[in-house]
Amino acid sequence: MGITKEYSNNEITIVWKPEMCIHSTKCWKGLPSVFRPKEKPWMHPNEAPSQQIMDQISQCPSGALSYYLNNQKPDNHE
Ligand code: SF4
Numbered sequence: 825m826g827i828t829k830e831y832s833n834n835e836i837t838i839v840w841k842p843e844m845c846i847h848s849t850k851c852w853k854g855l856p857s858v859f860r861p862k863e864k865p866w867m868h869p870n871e872a873p874s875q876q877i878m879d880q881i882s883q884c885p886s887g888a889l890s891y892y893l894n895n896q897k898p899d900n901h902e
Contacts, residue, residue: 833869836877836891840867845888855880 826843852859857871858880869877881889892898
């Protein structure tokens, strides 16, 4: 359901569901090099190590952000 946007670097893909985002600002205050809400596209997954991005994603309070490893792409997208 809803819109899903994906942003990849060469290792991981960030998945963002805008309808679930509660704009807590946590992601872009935590990792402003990657999450830039004033730009389009607003995510820049090449601007930080993938591990740092994954750590930040795990702190998203709404579940709007998730990720998968590019070599483990899930095939059961909702
Ligand atoms: S941390 Fe999650 S809920 Fe907060 S602004 Fe980022 S995507 Fe939205």
